[in-house]
Amino acid sequence: MEPFVTLTSKLVPLPNENVDTDQIIPAQYLKVTDKVGLGKYLFAGWRYLPDGSPNPDFVLNRPEMQGRKVLLAGNNFGSGSSREHAVWALQGWGFRAVISTRFADIFYNNALKNGLLPVVVDEETHQRLFRWVDADPNVEITIDLPNQKLCLPDGTEVTFPIDSFSKHCLLKGLDQLGYLLEHLPRVEAYETSHPPRVDTTVLLTQVPPSPAPRS
Amino acid sequence: MSQPKTLFEKIWDDHVVYEEPGAPAILYIDLHLIHEVTSPQAFQGLREKGLRVRRPGQTLATMDHSIPTVGRDFSLMDAMAVKQVQTLEANCREFGIPLFNMFDDRQGIVHVIGPELGLTQPGMTIVCGDSHTSTHGAFGALAFGIGTSEVEHVLATQTILQRKPKTFEVRFEGTLPEGVTAKDMILALIATIGVGGGVGHVFEYTGEAVRRLNMEERLTLCNMSIEGGARAGLIAPDDTTFEYLADKPFAPKGKAWEEALERWRRLPTDPGATYDKSVTIDVSRLEPVITWGINPGMAIPITGRIPDPDKEPDPRKRRAMQRALEYMNFRPGQQLLGHPIDVVFIGSCTNARITDLRQAAQIFKGRKVAPGVRVLIVPGSQQVKRQAEAEGLDRIFKEAGAEWREPGCSMCIAMNGDRLEPGQYCVSTSNRNFEGRQGPGGRTILASPLTAAAAAVTGKITDPRTLIG
Numbered sequence: 001m002e003p004f005v006t007l008t009s010k011l012v013p014l015p016n017e018n019v020d021t022d023q024i025i026p027a028q029y030l031k032v033t034d035k036v037g038l039g040k041y042l043f044a045g046w047r048y049l050p051d052g053s054p055n056p057d058f059v060l061n062r063p064e065m066q067g068r069k070v071l072l073a074g075n076n077f078g079s080g081s082s083r084e085h086a087v088w089a090l091q092g093w094g095f096r097a098v099i100s101t102r103f104a105d106i107f108y109n110n111a112l113k114n115g116l117l118p119v120v121v122d123e124e125t126h127q128r129l130f131r132w133v134d135a136d137p138n139v140e141i142t143i144d145l146p147n148q149k150l151c152l153p154d155g156t157e158v159t160f161p162i163d164s165f166s167k168h169c170l171l172k173g174l175d176q177l178g179y180l181l182e183h184l185p186r187v188e189a190y191e192t193s194h195p196p197r198v199d200t201t202v203l204l205t206q207v208p209p210s211p212a213p214r215s
Numbered sequence: 216m217s218q219p220k221t222l223f224e225k226i227w228d229d230h231v232v233y234e235e236p237g238a239p240a241i242l243y244i245d246l247h248l249i250h251e252v253t254s255p256q257a258f259q260g261l262r263e264k265g266l267r268v269r270r271p272g273q274t275l276a277t278m279d280h281s282i283p284t285v286g287r288d289f290s291l292m293d294a295m296a297v298k299q300v301q302t303l304e305a306n307c308r309e310f311g312i313p314l315f316n317m318f319d320d321r322q323g324i325v326h327v328i329g330p331e332l333g334l335t336q337p338g339m340t341i342v343c344g345d346s347h348t349s350t351h352g353a354f355g356a357l358a359f360g361i362g363t364s365e366v367e368h369v370l371a372t373q374t375i376l377q378r379k380p381k382t383f384e385v386r387f388e389g390t391l392p393e394g395v396t397a398k399d400m401i402l403a404l405i406a407t408i409g410v411g412g413g414v415g416h417v418f419e420y421t422g423e424a425v426r427r428l429n430m431e432e433r434l435t436l437c438n439m440s441i442e443g444g445a446r447a448g449l450i451a452p453d454d455t456t457f458e459y460l461a462d463k464p465f466a467p468k469g470k471a472w473e474e475a476l477e478r479w480r481r482l483p484t485d486p487g488a489t490y491d492k493s494v495t496i497d498v499s500r501l502e503p504v505i506t507w508g509i510n511p512g513m514a515i516p517i518t519g520r521i522p523d524p525d526k527e528p529d530p531r532k533r534r535a536m537q538r539a540l541e542y543m544n545f546r547p548g549q550q551l552l553g554h555p556i557d558v559v560f561i562g563s564c565t566n567a568r569i570t571d572l573r574q575a576a577q578i579f580k581g582r583k584v585a586p587g588v589r590v591l592i593v594p595g596s597q598q599v600k601r602q603a604e605a606e607g608l609d610r611i612f613k614e615a616g617a618e619w620r621e622p623g624c625s626m627c628i629a630m631n632g633d634r635l636e637p638g639q640y641c642v643s644t645s646n647r648n649f650e651g652r653q654g655p656g657g658r659t660i661l662a663s664p665l666t667a668a669a670a671a672v673t674g675k676i677t678d679p680r681t682l683i684g
Binding site (some may be wrong): 017 | 232233235237238239241243245246252253255256259260264266269270271272273274275280281293295296298299302311312313315321334336339344345346359360361362363364365367368371372373374375376378380410411414415441442444446465510531532534535538628629630637647649650651652655656
């Protein structure tokens with residue numbers, strides 16, 4: 001995972017509220033068995049016309065948006081399906097951070113685990129950012145993760161929340177699985193006092209029920 | 216006397232392996248369910264790191280999302296879908312995980328087979344790389360959807376890193392009127408609190424109307440918790456839960472059953488325990504509920520009218536409503552009763568269990584599918600299919616002119632070729648009416664199995680209460 005420390009970028013504005021993960025990447029593109037190459041399907045339903053050509057009205061298709069690394073999203077971003085493909089698609093396009101007032105829980109976790117920073121801002125800051133971008137599409141912001149600060153176009157700063165563990169992992173580019181593996185002895189101790197509730201391996205040798213007669 | 220706790224807090228506390236200040240808790244997972252879409256990259260991660268699956272016996276895999284429902288043959292699938300299911304087959308073989316593949320007579324939608332096998336039990340923690348894992352909360356289990364990185368974490372360690380969510384009591388009071396179902400209750404809740412209303416929280420459904428629901432209705436209720444933004448939704452286990460579980464293959468037997476019952480009876484929320492948030496809904500005034508927009512919170516009573524964006528003070532909400540009206544090609548103030556429809560889908564982890572099919576059959580019996588309407592009925596599992604066929608429900612559906620399919624997610628997610636054409640209207644018993652969810656350009660109206668069946672036989676949005684009794 002690529003470490004995230006600070007980032008300065010122009011913004012890609014997408015004011016739609018409640019953008020769900022089906023919009024971020026439609027289900028028809030989930031039939032993959034790896035994580036790479038999903039950037040071309042990001043927002044596919046909005047980004048391409050029915051004939052497959054780029055929709056010139058959609059923000060990602062505007063030439064000046066290419067290379068930007070921060071998505072300024074509407075309220076409640078990433079709801080719906082748990083598909084981590086949504087995060088891989090955003091990263092595949094080049095995004096490294098998303099700003100919103102609220103993120104759906106599963107999306108938020110998925111983002112942190114891949115080094116995509118979800119930046120939660122208050123309503124007022126959120127609306128100001130959209131007004132800035134409306135007035136000048138080329139305004140820049142800086143995300144300062146060590147200090148948990150978002151530096152706004154007018155030079156003022158707002159803080160954003162992130163738990164210290166996730167922050168540490170992002171700053172160092174650490175996979176969170178490493179932390180769990182370190183604590184496996186504790187898991188073993190837990191399992192000693194909490195025997196498994198079920199054992200599905202009996203299914204490996206079970207003879208499946210015979211099919212019902214088909215009329 | 217210790218501090219009174221909620222159902223959620225009891226399960227949470229019982230599963231925290233370790234918690235370091237500033238870090239999320241390491242939470243132990245009792246049961247991990249797997250399917251073909253969100254697992255391949257997790258298994259690949261294990262291979263790259265030289266790790267094994269820690270507890271294959273607490274893991275079960277099935278195929279549901281990308282498999283065909285018209286029949287069971289690789290020739291019915293595109294090359295990518297074939298590769299995806301073959302990858303799951305190979306991964307399960309390599310790591311020793313039991314799998315119900317698409318030819319297996321135990322196969323079904325992941326959230327249907329867990330409960331029917333008795334794998335889903337009170338007090339457990341259950342995860343799956345699927346947001347509708349909240350379904351299993353109907354048994355008083357803490358069950359939630361996870362991403363693929365977390366699937367890898369659970370495979371490798373049987374644990375997951377979690378920040379403790381807040382609690383949200385959803386109290387349903389009163390008596391549900393005839394023709395109004397658990398699906399209508401959950402749609403009414405989401406319309407009340409909005410699709411983001413439960414973010415950061417776990418719902419606990421309480422109240423007399425919940426107590427009176429049978430297990431399958433409770434599964435429907437918990438299934439759509441995620442559509443209200445809550446990762447999990449729980450119902451305290453009671454005699455209804457225990458009766459349902461008693462004869463299931465994986466339920467504890469003999470003395471172990473008695474011990475389990477004793478444990479499970481201690482799970483319900485203690486008197487005096489408090490929730491971070493709460494809402495109360497009186498179900499005695501509920502009507503069947505349908506959606507008019509492009510998220511499950513955009514819902515109205517079936518006799519109601521679509522709200523007018525001009526009356527919405529928040530400009531962002533107004534814009535969202537306008538966009539929804541444009542996508543659905545509906546007008547503000549429009550009543551949807553009588554609106555023609557093209558397709559009816561009865562299926563999904565929300566509403567494809569035997570009681571759902573019995574309800575639908577009640578409407579189809581002695582009637583025909585309206586001319587020009589396509590109706591797909593997709594049972595939730597092979598077991599549900601066998602049961603429905605034993606009861607003759609399949610004949611009722613087929614004689615009416617509906618298609619009776621093999622189990623799978625089918626047109627709920629439209630990954631397998633079961634999908635709408637652009638512009639078509641579909642009354643669907645599934646859980647999401649997002650743009651393009653049932654096929655690019657498709658327009659979804661979420662409803663109960665009764666309302667969906669009523670639309671199927673009339674060809675238009677119809678109040679099911681006019682067709683029953």
